[in-house]
Amino acid sequence: MARKPLTKPRKHASQGRSRVTVDALIEATARILVRDGFDKASTNRIAGRAGVGVGSLYQYFPGKEALVSAVIERHGQQVMQVFRGALAETAALPMEQAVRALADEATRLIVRYLQ
16 A cells, blocks of 8 residues: 655744745745646755755655645635635625625736746
8 A cells, every 4th residue: 555645744943044944945846836747846856946955845844745735725825815805805895896806806816826
């Protein structure tokens, strides 16, 4: 039976410098995934793109699956933040205008994500 990939971080960054490293790793992972896809993403490529050594990557993440999981989690948080703001802005609008405004915001999010 194949071993299930680890998707949880090894440890959480607590200091400013380590948070910068983790952010760089997550951002590099996202860029590589969008540009080249999952199969071409590797821990070596991700670390190189982030400007850190692969050993630093492994301090925080057990493998690329954990990094992909972190990208998904971060993206979900960002989407929810945008939609919470959009919902607050449209709460007083008539339903038709609110739906149009939310659809416009969703479209902007998708376009921004694809760039």
